[in-house]
Amino acid sequence: MEKYEELLLALRKVIRAIDLYSKQLNKYSGLTAPQLLILREIVARDGITASEVAQNITLSPATVSNVIERMEHRQLIHRHRSATDKRRVLLYLTEQGRALLSKAPQPLQEDFIEKFQALDEWEQSLLLSSMQRIAAMMDAERLDAAPVLEVGSYHKMDSGQ
Template identity: 50%
Template sequence: MTENILIALRRVIRAIDQHSRNLVQSHGLTGPQALLLTEIVRNGSLTGSELAKRVSLSQATVTDVVKRLEARKLLERKRDSVDKRKVLLRATEQGEILVKQSVPLLQEKFQSRLSELKDWEQNQLLSSLQRIAEMMNAEDLDAAPMLTSGAITASPEAIEEAVTPHNEDQTAKP
């Protein structure tokens, strides 16, 4: 039984890693970058603090990811025409095109399938996953509601690392 639980956990981890690599390869974005850009496109424009609240990430993390998206010319900062103290984040045309090409977010597909379960099944899964996090001493770790591997604020080097196959992934079986 213990071995089967470990195998199931490893499959989940590998599925998230594989999806993260595929997202970088297909769209050149990390999961967090895709999440923020998608949220900005959905809303037209947002302040950094509004964006941080909507995606459940810290302001500092959002600022770092925004800088990377801005450097890639996928979003821009503009002063609010009504309240000049506010700086709004808006997707560039290139950013909007990328999102409209259906940037696949793993958590969206997962949430859709999860919502199809009955309430008692969702509660059972939540309870089990919370217990697993506790057993791994991870219950106090800060985590955003996204399924992605690697650092939230991935550098270009980290992105390259994510798309480079590892020996473990080539030889390990789920």
């Protein structure tokens, strides 16, 4: 097998691992990876704004806003206008949101981060530079991405599309 074939196979394995985790997360908790991250961010600081959540988890404000809309519709979170500053809308978990979060597994990237940080500094740098080079070779440098390990849309995956 050529080296480029081995590399592409390794990339497909990584994508597949993320995909399997995403499906498993949705199956067992009914949450997507971004939903899980947002719920965890809200529980860490009740009364946080959507823009603060977006900044803290490095997702776009538009993405966070859409996810919050869906979670509010599912009654996992609720919004309240700040009593001190009427321009600020603060986010809080509902009891249903707290119950769901307490049963949810650890996000995939937390396990990855623990293992990555256990590596020697030189190996961390090597992996980082290699992945940055791969992204450049795939013309993916300018793509909008966040450090959330997720593949595709759960609704599409669940409906077999």
